[in-house]
Amino acid sequence: MRDGGRIEAAIEVLTDVETRRVPARLALKAWGERSRFAGSKDRAFVSGLVLDALRRRRSLAWRMGDDSPRAAVLATLAWDWRWSVDRVAEAAADETHGPGALTPDETARLNDPITLDAAPDAVRGDYPDWLDTHMARVFGGTRGEAGQALAERAPVDLRINTLKTEPERAMKALAPLGVEPVEGMVTAARIPAPDPATRTGAVETIPAFGKGWFEVQDLGSQIAAACAGEIAGKQVMDFCAGGGGKTLALAAAMGNTGQLWAHDSDARRMADLIPRGRRAGVRNLQVRSPVEAEPLKGLDGRMDVVFVDAPCTGSGTWRRHPDTKWRISPEQLERRMAEQDTVLDQAAPLVKTGGRLVYVTCSLFAEENEDRIAAFLARAPGFGRVDPPADYSRWRTPDGFLRLSPKTAGTDGFFVAVLERAG
Numbered sequence: 001m002r003d004g005g006r007i008e009a010a011i012e013v014l015t016d017v018e019t020r021r022v023p024a025r026l027a028l029k030a031w032g033e034r035s036r037f038a039g040s041k042d043r044a045f046v047s048g049l050v051l052d053a054l055r056r057r058r059s060l061a062w063r064m065g066d067d068s069p070r071a072a073v074l075a076t077l078a079w080d081w082r083w084s085v086d087r088v089a090e091a092a093a094d095e096t097h098g099p100g101a102l103t104p105d106e107t108a109r110l111n112d113p114i115t116l117d118a119a120p121d122a123v124r125g126d127y128p129d130w131l132d133t134h135m136a137r138v139f140g141g142t143r144g145e146a147g148q149a150l151a152e153r154a155p156v157d158l159r160i161n162t163l164k165t166e167p168e169r170a171m172k173a174l175a176p177l178g179v180e181p182v183e184g185m186v187t188a189a190r191i192p193a194p195d196p197a198t199r200t201g202a203v204e205t206i207p208a209f210g211k212g213w214f215e216v217q218d219l220g221s222q223i224a225a226a227c228a229g230e231i232a233g234k235q236v237m238d239f240c241a242g243g244g245g246k247t248l249a250l251a252a253a254m255g256n257t258g259q260l261w262a263h264d265s266d267a268r269r270m271a272d273l274i275p276r277g278r279r280a281g282v283r284n285l286q287v288r289s290p291v292e293a294e295p296l297k298g299l300d301g302r303m304d305v306v307f308v309d310a311p312c313t314g315s316g317t318w319r320r321h322p323d324t325k326w327r328i329s330p331e332q333l334e335r336r337m338a339e340q341d342t343v344l345d346q347a348a349p350l351v352k353t354g355g356r357l358v359y360v361t362c363s364l365f366a367e368e369n370e371d372r373i374a375a376f377l378a379r380a381p382g383f384g385r386v387d388p389p390a391d392y393s394r395w396r397t398p399d400g401f402l403r404l405s406p407k408t409a410g411t412d413g414f415f416v417a418v419l420e421r422a423g
């Protein structure tokens with residue numbers, strides 16, 4: 001495809017995302033199915049452009065004085081992809097495929113972009129107005145900057161699986177991917193955010209992945225899992241195991257000692273858990289699926305650690321899923337809060353006396369984090385807060401929890417509370 005056609009396709013997909021309020025992934029898939037002529041480079045270009053436009057949707061509209069998908073896509077090319085305005089103009093004017101020649105106003109705005117200094121925080125931080133109070137509660141006067149960091153492209157983070165290899169050996173195998181070590185975490189590696197228009201080789205295709213040497217996992221998720229503490233030889237329950245990202249990290253920390261239990265209220269989400277565990281060399285995993293009559297039977301009061309990776313709005317992952325920030329609603333936030341209360345109440349009885357309940361979300365909002373913990377502690381006075389591991393103390397909140405964000409930690413946003421059941 002020529003650039004004009006690719007740009008027109010990105011405008012079409014962005015329009016579809018916004019008018020039908022569907023995930024970008026589905027709109028891109030639908031476009032791909034309609035556009036059999038598009039090759040893998042075209043798909044990478046269109047997908048990268050749509051996602052980048054979604055990342056800064058509001059600030060682009062504000063600076064262009066136009067909230068159309070066309071304006072967002074053209075501005076992304078000029079300001080984010082650093083195309084010259086002449087190049088944008090030439091591609092747009094492509095007679096057969098392009099979205100049409102730039103107007104004089106578009107040309108002027110692209111050539112002379114205004115700053116965001118006078119923009120409201122929600123515009124500077126690229127999130128919907130109704131979330132401003134939620135962002136303000138956590139980030140105060142720096143919420144615009146926190147939002148900007150959530151609008152950056154994310155790196156690809158890897159977790160080296162110590163059940164299968166040594167970090168040094170894995171780093172050698174990963175060298176062709178351009179990985180960088182992560183300070184303070186020898187089992188983590190990072191591939192800097194790729195160029196948006198190119199489809200980078202999927203890390204899953206290299207032989208070391210097939211051998212189970214590493215997993216793709218955001219560094220924040222790895223740190224959250226590490227907050228389970230010293231768990232070798234213990235009884236550990238991953239209560240919301242889902243696809244098993246945290247389960248496998250917990251398994252590596254246990255080194256096939258003790259017993260790791262995995263549970264989720266949705267059996268379908270755990271479908272890949274057994275094969276993933278096998279590939280990763282996990283031998284101490286027991287899956288307790290909700291298809292069983294009483295999946296948690298016999299486990300009350302037996303766990304040293306119950307890890308609750310709770311359902312949440314995912315506001316910490318906007319870098320990776322920028323469409324979700326425009327779809328999230330107050331009703332959805334309320335629903336997630338109710339689910340978080342339920343999940344805490346269901347998980348707590350499994351914790352043994354002196355054991356720990358580790359509550360994690362990938363959301364930044366206090367309503368899903370501190371407020372849920374405060375409400376839980378009021379309902380369950382046998383539990384009390386303890387400090388998360390000292391290694392991560394630089395991200396401790398004044399209340400003694402952990403909050404990671406792209407701005408403070410260079411990771412996705414995560415919240416961790418470590419609670420202990422009194423003796």
Ligand SMILES: C[S@@+](CC[C@H](N)C(=O)[O-])C[C@H]1O[C@@H](n2cnc3c(N)ncnc32)[C@H](O)[C@@H]1O
Pocket residue numbers: 239240241242243244245246247263264265266269309310311312339342343346
């Ligand atoms: C954030 S996701 C888990 C992601 C997973 N731990 C990982 O690292 O890949 C939250 C999970 O909680 C599950 N869930 C929601 N309500 C639940 C409940 N009451 N009990 C157990 N799991 C629940 C959802 O099905 C979903 O899989």
